[in-house]
Amino acid sequence: MAISTDEIKALARLAKLEFDDERCETFKEEFNEIIEFAGKINGAIVGNSSDIREIVGEETQYAELREDEERESLPPEKITSGAEAQNGYFTVRRVVK
Amino acid sequence: MKYELVSGFETHVELATSTKIFCGCTTAFGGAPNTHCCPVCTGQPGALPVLNKKVVDFAVRAGLALHCKINTVTHLDRKNYCYPDLPKAYQISQYDKPLCEGGYVELPGGKKIGITRIHIEEDAGKLVHERGFTFIDYNRGGVPLIEIVSEPDISSPTEAREYVEQLRQIMRYIGVSDCKMQEGSMRCDVNVSVRPEGSTALGTRTEIKNMNSLNFIERAMEYEFARQVDVLKDGGEIEQATLRFDEKTGETYVMRTKEDAQDYRYFPEPDIFDIIIPDEVVAREKEALPELPLEKTTRYINVLGISPSVAALITKHRKVADYFEKAVKAGAAASRAANFIVGVVYSTLSTEEEKDELSIKVSPEELAELVRLTESGAVNVTVAQSALSKMLASGLPLSEYIAAEDMKGVDDGELERICAEAVKNNPRAVADFKAGKEKAISALYGYVKRATQGKADIKKADAVIKRLI
Numbered sequence: 214m215a216i217s218t219d220e221i222k223a224l225a226r227l228a229k230l231e232f233d234d235e236r237c238e239t240f241k242e243e244f245n246e247i248i249e250f251a252g253k254i255n256g257a258i259v260g261n262s263s264d265i266r267e268i269v270g271e272e273t274q275y276a277e278l279r280e281d282e283e284r285e286s287l288p289p290e291k292i293t294s295g296a297e298a299q300n301g302y303f304t305v306r307r308v309v310k
Numbered sequence: 311m312k313y314e315l316v317s318g319f320e321t322h323v324e325l326a327t328s329t330k331i332f333c334g335c336t337t338a339f340g341g342a343p344n345t346h347c348c349p350v351c352t353g354q355p356g357a358l359p360v361l362n363k364k365v366v367d368f369a370v371r372a373g374l375a376l377h378c379k380i381n382t383v384t385h386l387d388r389k390n391y392c393y394p395d396l397p398k399a400y401q402i403s404q405y406d407k408p409l410c411e412g413g414y415v416e417l418p419g420g421k422k423i424g425i426t427r428i429h430i431e432e433d434a435g436k437l438v439h440e441r442g443f444t445f446i447d448y449n450r451g452g453v454p455l456i457e458i459v460s461e462p463d464i465s466s467p468t469e470a471r472e473y474v475e476q477l478r479q480i481m482r483y484i485g486v487s488d489c490k491m492q493e494g495s496m497r498c499d500v501n502v503s504v505r506p507e508g509s510t511a512l513g514t515r516t517e518i519k520n521m522n523s524l525n526f527i528e529r530a531m532e533y534e535f536a537r538q539v540d541v542l543k544d545g546g547e548i549e550q551a552t553l554r555f556d557e558k559t560g561e562t563y564v565m566r567t568k569e570d571a572q573d574y575r576y577f578p579e580p581d582i583f584d585i586i587i588p589d590e591v592v593a594r595e596k597e598a599l600p601e602l603p604l605e606k607t608t609r610y611i612n613v614l615g616i617s618p619s620v621a622a623l624i625t626k627h628r629k630v631a632d633y634f635e636k637a638v639k640a641g642a643a644a645s646r647a648a649n650f651i652v653g654v655v656y657s658t659l660s661t662e663e664e665k666d667e668l669s670i671k672v673s674p675e676e677l678a679e680l681v682r683l684t685e686s687g688a689v690n691v692t693v694a695q696s697a698l699s700k701m702l703a704s705g706l707p708l709s710e711y712i713a714a715e716d717m718k719g720v721d722d723g724e725l726e727r728i729c730a731e732a733v734k735n736n737p738r739a740v741a742d743f744k745a746g747k748e749k750a751i752s753a754l755y756g757y758v759k760r761a762t763q764g765k766a767d768i769k770k771a772d773a774v775i776k777r778l779i
């Protein structure tokens with residue numbers, strides 16, 4: 214399975230990356246190599262389902278679900294420790310005008 | 311050409327669980343920023359979501375209350391979009407196999423609004439945009455939601471209001487949400503399109519996002535309907551778009567058009583396998599469903615003989631309906647009890663929230679006693695109503711406000727004597743009444759009321775007077 218230039222452009226837009234046409238072409242080649250490598254997994258799949266859940270064949274029984282019981286949250290300073298934060302809020306550059 | 315409105319709703323309802331959908335953090339409203347958070351609900355690498363059982367219970371219950379089919383094998387999907395209100399850059403939701411499908415909501419007039427589906431998903435965090443920053447609080451992130459998607463069956467702003475009100479009442483009755491629109495625990499995306507009257511084709515629609523007030527929903531729909539009709543009448547075309555309603559100007563504005571419509575790239579959530587819900591769980595939830603507001607209203611009207619308007623006012627609030635039914639069970643005449651609640655109790659509760667809460671100082675049994683005394687003629691209606699207001703204000707028992715002799719009312723001999731006096735002293739009214747002016751008799755009622763300080767049972771007095779003249 215090969216990826217097209219248009220698909221690369223769509224992905225770049227979704228990932229908020231800017232590619233010029235030249236970069237797009239080199240990226241396409243590299244990306245196709247990765248896809249080819251990942252495609253090896255197809256050889257390991259038994260049957261003809263494309264649904265990962267059918268392949269894995271696992272289920273979650275109702276009885277295994279979590280009871281609605283409260284557990285302690287993390288201290289807020291720990292929650293924000295790996296990110297930019299002010300007064301307990303995570304902060305990013307303003308996303309709306 | 312005349313046009314008609316076609317509208318469908320997507321309603322988000324926050325579920326009243328104690329903890330979030332995939333972790334044990336509290337769902338309490340508010341709190342200092344990011345204090346209700348853990349590695350799961352902030353999307354830290356390696357953290358695994360575990361579905362809250364109560365979310366399934368509540369969603370199944372909501373589906374049953376809206377007459378849906380329950381998919382007992384269901385799964386979750388990732389909806390990808392990149393915005394800071396989602397720490398993982400995806401929302402765990404449901405795409406092609408929602409928990410509930412194909413139901414309806416009945417409006418008071420009997421019209422049914424189809425329900426396409428109900429699915430479960432996680433709420434996003436809250437953003438505050440200030441100065442050059444966006445401030446993010448993930449306390450609400452991961453709070454469980456159900457999204458109720460209707461068919462485009464709504465054809466006027468009034469129907470939209472009825473639909474949302476019914477949905478809200480039902481969700482509150484079955485205890486799955488408090489549906490506080492102001493706090494955002496119930497919010498609607500409103501789809502609007504128009505078509506020539508009588509046509510069955512669907513026009514291009516626009517979607518007004520995130521409405522959380524019934525008045526604004528009505529106004530936004532009216533505005534958008536008129537705008538679309540104007541565009542078509544000018545020979546233009548409607549552009550598919552997502553809109554925002556400006557509460558100040560009363561107009562809708564384009565947030566994004568179809569051009570930049572998001573590609574959510576849904577795919578099955580790999581961290582949670584297919585969920586298998588046993589039939590017993592569905593049966594248990596079905597069994598536990600209470601009588602729903604519209605069924606209750608119909609029963610009050612048909613079985614208890616209460617007027618439709620009063621019945622609707624009582625069933626609007628589940629606690630009031632429960633209170634009323636307890637009073638009836640304690641022996642109160644239904645119609646009188648209902649009128650006392652709507653006329654007297656409601657006058658002390660100014661807001662809808664206060665009616666919802668119904669924390670009042672008179673027990674249903676006390677109300678029943680007062681109704682019984684009124685019905686038997688021992689206490690007249692005016693006295694009973696004033697006693698009830700005083701009891702509601704003070705919390706003191708009935709005996710504080712209705713003296714023992716008042717409770718006895720006026721004895722028959724005394725009533726006979728006063729009625730005779732009334733006839734004697736009002737010859738003109740008696741003559742008029744005899745000449746066919748039925749209303750003239752009210753002068754005699756007035757006399758009896760004054761002479762007994764309102765204690766006489768007028769129904770009884772009426773019989774006595776008519777016998778005497």
Ligand SMILES: [Zn+2]
Pocket residue numbers: 330333334335346347348349350351352452
């Ligand atoms: Zn959490």
